[in-house]
Amino acid sequence: MARESQTTREQRIHAEAMTEFDEVQEAQADERRQCVEDRRFASIAGAQWEGPLSDQLKGRPQMEFNKVQSACVRIINEMRNANIGIRFSPRDPEAELDDDLADLCAGKLRADEYDSSADEAYGNGSEEAITGGFGAWQLRADLIDPDDEADERQRICFEPIYDADSSVYFDLGAKEQDKSDAKRCWVIKSMTPTAYKAEFDRDPSSWPKDVTSTTFDWSTPDIVYVCEYYRIEKRKQAVQVWNGPTGEERELSAEDYDEDEDFAAELERMFALGWRLKAKKKREFREVHKWILDGGGIIEDCGVIAGKYIPVIPVVGKRWFVDNIERYAGAVRYVKDSQRLKNMQLSKLAEIAALSSREKPIFTAEQIAGHEIAWAQDNLRDYPYLTINGVDENGQPLPIGPQSYTKPPTIPPALAALIGQTETEIREILGSPEQAEKLLSGVSGEAVSLVQQRVDGMSAIYLTNYAKAKRHTARVWLSMAADIYVEEGRNVRVMSEDGEADFKKINAPKQGANGELLEGLTFERAKFDVYADVGPNSQSARQATVRAVSSMMQMTQDPEDLKILLSVALMNMDGEGVGDVRKYYRKRLVQMGVQTPTEAEQQEMAQAAQNAKPDPQAAFLEAESQKSLALAQKAAADTRKSAAETAKVEAETVEIVYGLRGGQGQMK
Numbered sequence: 001m002a003r004e005s006q007t008t009r010e011q012r013i014h015a016e017a018m019t020e021f022d023e024v025q026e027a028q029a030d031e032r033r034q035c036v037e038d039r040r041f042a043s044i045a046g047a048q049w050e051g052p053l054s055d056q057l058k059g060r061p062q063m064e065f066n067k068v069q070s071a072c073v074r075i076i077n078e079m080r081n082a083n084i085g086i087r088f089s090p091r092d093p094e095a096e097l098d099d100d101l102a103d104l105c106a107g108k109l110r111a112d113e114y115d116s117s118a119d120e121a122y123g124n125g126s127e128e129a130i131t132g133g134f135g136a137w138q139l140r141a142d143l144i145d146p147d148d149e150a151d152e153r154q155r156i157c158f159e160p161i162y163d164a165d166s167s168v169y170f171d172l173g174a175k176e177q178d179k180s181d182a183k184r185c186w187v188i189k190s191m192t193p194t195a196y197k198a199e200f201d202r203d204p205s206s207w208p209k210d211v212t213s214t215t216f217d218w219s220t221p222d223i224v225y226v227c228e229y230y231r232i233e234k235r236k237q238a239v240q241v242w243n244g245p246t247g248e249e250r251e252l253s254a255e256d257y258d259e260d261e262d263f264a265a266e267l268e269r270m271f272a273l274g275w276r277l278k279a280k281k282k283r284e285f286r287e288v289h290k291w292i293l294d295g296g297g298i299i300e301d302c303g304v305i306a307g308k309y310i311p312v313i314p315v316v317g318k319r320w321f322v323d324n325i326e327r328y329a330g331a332v333r334y335v336k337d338s339q340r341l342k343n344m345q346l347s348k349l350a351e352i353a354a355l356s357s358r359e360k361p362i363f364t365a366e367q368i369a370g371h372e373i374a375w376a377q378d379n380l381r382d383y384p385y386l387t388i389n390g391v392d393e394n395g396q397p398l399p400i401g402p403q404s405y406t407k408p409p410t411i412p413p414a415l416a417a418l419i420g421q422t423e424t425e426i427r428e429i430l431g432s433p434e435q436a437e438k439l440l441s442g443v444s445g446e447a448v449s450l451v452q453q454r455v456d457g458m459s460a461i462y463l464t465n466y467a468k469a470k471r472h473t474a475r476v477w478l479s480m481a482a483d484i485y486v487e488e489g490r491n492v493r494v495m496s497e498d499g500e501a502d503f504k505k506i507n508a509p510k511q512g513a514n515g516e517l518l519e520g521l522t523f524e525r526a527k528f529d530v531y532a533d534v535g536p537n538s539q540s541a542r543q544a545t546v547r548a549v550s551s552m553m554q555m556t557q558d559p560e561d562l563k564i565l566l567s568v569a570l571m572n573m574d575g576e577g578v579g580d581v582r583k584y585y586r587k588r589l590v591q592m593g594v595q596t597p598t599e600a601e602q603q604e605m606a607q608a609a610q611n612a613k614p615d616p617q618a619a620f621l622e623a624e625s626q627k628s629l630a631l632a633q634k635a636a637a638d639t640r641k642s643a644a645e646t647a648k649v650e651a652e653t654v655e656i657v658y659g660l661r662g663g664q665g666q667m668k
Helices: 006-043 052-056 067-081 098-115 118-131 193-200 209-213 260-272 333-354 372-376 413-430 445-484 538-553 559-571 579-591 599-611 616-660
Strands: 082-090 134-143 154-160 168-170 184-191 224-243 249-252 276-294 298-305 312-316 318-322 325-329 491-495 501-505 528-536
Touching (some): 006 067, 006 168, 006 184, 006 276, 067 082, 067 118, 067 445, 082 098, 082 445, 098 154, 098 445, 118 445, 168 312, 312 445, 318 445, 445 528, 538 559
Antiparallel strands (some): 082 528, 134 154, 134 312, 184 224
């Protein structure tokens, strides 16, 4: 069978990608359209009147009283104030370095998030999920210093995906919420035709004609779409399983190395460290292939990228499967009708108020003739009185006083009742955060907590789904880290939960407790379960720690315990200019053995111990102690010498007596 050429293969892959994308996009087009409408409804002025409603009320007041936006902002703020803590749990608790490796993973993840401004990616994705129902962000490997051609080290970056509801699609077979089971992914990016031609040196007019038959229009006079296409590929691989000196396992394959010599050298190094071959097996290997394509073909084959998951992370507001179609909704979807009704009612009230608000007298033309200007300007000049004609031009008497009065419009009772009912409906759907602000003094803390729980209950589902997305993000990051952070002896920057930076050396052997060489920290060995814990943000957590420690200080009188508790409280202080104070008390706790020092702190303590000048008093006491010990040892030696001489004399005496008595062995 002839081998498929590169051109034919690319054409086949492009055709498969286009065909499957049409199926996915067509199946989810209605849901994604509603997501976009929801985001417009909450964010864009005038969008709440879009559609047939605006045409029906054309020429009438169309005012917006956007209660949806304030509810969304409240949920977004609650999500940002929450802290999603990621834990890497070792699968083998008996492995000596697993805890240290888990700490390394958590610290490096925080550092990568901070270095690439992941908060923007998380913030944009969560806001789109809250308002529209669907958001996303992505992970990408990038050079640490793109300007340094000699530095080939990479790091993992977090990037936002804007308008994810109209630009991110997964294959229809992916049922998991985080899409960890997805086999295909399309990330669509729109460009102007000028920008497209400048970046890719391609022209949509040169595309094959058959692309016009696709459901999705990849090129319009104003926009050209380019797609990042990810596909999971699986293949079998020969693997060697090795056992480490402390019981851990590691799988190696020759395909992971560029040269056979490198693979042989790694096996030799592991054998020297105490690793032994356990078994050989075949393993199904999962990898991610990426292409950049447009409606005309494949622009670039990016090859196999780092990690074993598609590095696109979806986050949803609410999610269901109905009629085998995945459906999304945010906080806006089910309050839109109530919000529209509220706008219509208040606009009607504004229209009524804009009409005459006072009674106007109605005169005949003969009564007012010649006095029109005075009556028209009365509201501006405030004349002391106004006049009318008593007789007509023929001298005939005219009626005295106005013929009647106009009546100000009244609010229909049905409209007044409906306004109150609409407000109630909006509160039931969006929640009523005002109740938490109306708590009276003297109310118990338990009551306050119950009220706050009711208020926060409206955002619980969004926070839970956001935590699921963060958990999968950490899982994707971990699989990418094993392929990116591979340089031997590389120092990587890590970050603690408090934001303190440190450096750790990876891919270098470490010395065990008995002096043996052990496998050092390496992301290739990081086989962890990932968990996401929802809790308060770091500032709130520190404040809670200070309150708890302050209460504990009332329960003990031990001076040492009070010193430790006071140091913990001061280390968790918040405020302007307290950073140095917190560092001082952390150092104090480390010296007391309460907290585990970082590698940098260990080096600093060792350096301080080497450079410390001896205390004269301590040196004198040490010399006197050594002198006393030497005298005691000399006295003991003299005693032993005297005892030996005494024993010798006694032996000689016994021998003499024994000889005088004829060797009878009888002595008195």
